[in-house]
Amino acid sequence: MGTLNPIEKSGARDKRETGRRLPPTTRELHSGCLRHKLSPMLKYANPTQFLRLANGVIPWLAALAAALAAAGLYMAFFTAPADYQQGESVRIMFIHVPAAWLSLFVYGVMALAALGTLVWRHPLADAAQKTAAPLGAAFTFICLATGSLWGKPMWGTWWVWDARLTSELVLLLIYLGLAALWQTMEEPGKAARAAAILTLVGAVNIPIIKFSVDWWNTLHQPASVFRMGGPKIDPAMLWPLLIMAVAASLLFLTLHFMAIRNEILRRRLRRLAMLAAQEDAPARRPAETGARSAA
Amino acid sequence: MSADNAGYILAAYVIAIAVTGAMIVSIASDYRALKRRLAALPARAEGDAET
Structure with missing residues (x-):
C-alpha cells in the first residue's frame, strides 16, 4: 500500500470511495471556490491581517473625524442661529444628539459582534464586543450629562424619570455591566459567550429607547430628524448636527x-507569556526534583 | 446668550471634550504600554503568537 498524496488525504478520496461529498477540510476551505466566497471574512479574521488594516486606516479615520468635528463645531457656534x-441653549444639542445616536449605534455594533461570537465564532467578534462596551458607556454618559445640562435651563430640572431618560440610563447600566462582566470572568471564552448572551438580551432596550417618546407621554420631545415625513428642523441647524454626528461616528470607529x-x-x-512559562517549566522541574532527592 | 445658559453650554462642551479626551488618552497609552511590554519579551516567541 503506497502513501497517500495530500489530495488523496482530503475529501476527493472519500467521494470516489463512498460516492458522496464530505464536508470540506481546512485545506479545501483555504483553496478554491469557498475561499473566494469567504475571503473578506477569512482575511480579517486573522488578527495579523486586522492589525495591518487597522494601522493603515486609523490615521485617516482620526484625521477625517478631527476635520469634521472642527467644521461641525464652527458651524454649531458661528453659523447656526x-x-x-x-x-x-440649542447649541448643547450639537453634542447631545450625536452622543445619543452613537449610544444606540454602538449597541447595534455590539449586538452584531455578539452574533458573530455565538453564531459564526469569528475570532475578532468577541474583541470587537469587549472593546465597544466602554466606548458605548462613554457616549451614553455624554448624552445623559449634556441632556441634564440642557434640561436644567429648559425644563427647570436636571432629571425626570420619564421613559426616554430612564431607558437611556438603563442602557448606561447595561454597558457598565457588560464591561464589568469581562473583568469578572477569568476564562476569556466563557466571558465572551456570557457577554454575547447578555448583549443580545439587552438589545430589547434599543427599540424601547427609540420609540419611548411615541409609546408614552414623556417630557422629552419626540424625534425631529429620523421621523416619517423627514426632518422638521431648519437646515441651518440640521447640517451642523449631521456633520457632528458623522464626526462622532468616525471618532467611534477610530477608537474602536x-x-x-x-x-x-x-x-x-x-x-x-504562557509560552515563556511553558519553556521555563521543564528547565525548572529537574532542578526541583534534584533538590527534593537531595533533601 | 444669557450668562446662566452660557455656563450650561460651556459645562456641556467641557464634559464632552473631557470624556472624549480621556477615551483617546487611555486607549493610546494602553497601546504604548502594550507595545513596550511586547518589545521586552524575547523575539523568539514572536512567530509562535502571530495568529
Missing part, C-alpha cells in the same frame, strides 16, 4: 479600531 424657544488593536496585542502578550 439661536432657537426661537431654546435660545442659545484602536481598542481592538490593543486587545489583539494584549492576547498576543498573554500567549507569549
Whole structure:
C-alpha cells in the first residue's frame, strides 16, 4: 500500500470511495471556490491581517473625524442661529444628539459582534464586543450629562424619570455591566459567550429607547430628524448636527479600531507569556526534583 | 446668550471634550504600554503568537 498524496488525504478520496461529498477540510476551505466566497471574512479574521488594516486606516479615520468635528463645531457656534424657544441653549444639542445616536449605534455594533461570537465564532467578534462596551458607556454618559445640562435651563430640572431618560440610563447600566462582566470572568471564552448572551438580551432596550417618546407621554420631545415625513428642523441647524454626528461616528470607529488593536496585542502578550512559562517549566522541574532527592 | 445658559453650554462642551479626551488618552497609552511590554519579551516567541 503506497502513501497517500495530500489530495488523496482530503475529501476527493472519500467521494470516489463512498460516492458522496464530505464536508470540506481546512485545506479545501483555504483553496478554491469557498475561499473566494469567504475571503473578506477569512482575511480579517486573522488578527495579523486586522492589525495591518487597522494601522493603515486609523490615521485617516482620526484625521477625517478631527476635520469634521472642527467644521461641525464652527458651524454649531458661528453659523447656526439661536432657537426661537431654546435660545442659545440649542447649541448643547450639537453634542447631545450625536452622543445619543452613537449610544444606540454602538449597541447595534455590539449586538452584531455578539452574533458573530455565538453564531459564526469569528475570532475578532468577541474583541470587537469587549472593546465597544466602554466606548458605548462613554457616549451614553455624554448624552445623559449634556441632556441634564440642557434640561436644567429648559425644563427647570436636571432629571425626570420619564421613559426616554430612564431607558437611556438603563442602557448606561447595561454597558457598565457588560464591561464589568469581562473583568469578572477569568476564562476569556466563557466571558465572551456570557457577554454575547447578555448583549443580545439587552438589545430589547434599543427599540424601547427609540420609540419611548411615541409609546408614552414623556417630557422629552419626540424625534425631529429620523421621523416619517423627514426632518422638521431648519437646515441651518440640521447640517451642523449631521456633520457632528458623522464626526462622532468616525471618532467611534477610530477608537474602536484602536481598542481592538490593543486587545489583539494584549492576547498576543498573554500567549507569549504562557509560552515563556511553558519553556521555563521543564528547565525548572529537574532542578526541583534534584533538590527534593537531595533533601 | 444669557450668562446662566452660557455656563450650561460651556459645562456641556467641557464634559464632552473631557470624556472624549480621556477615551483617546487611555486607549493610546494602553497601546504604548502594550507595545513596550511586547518589545521586552524575547523575539523568539514572536512567530509562535502571530495568529
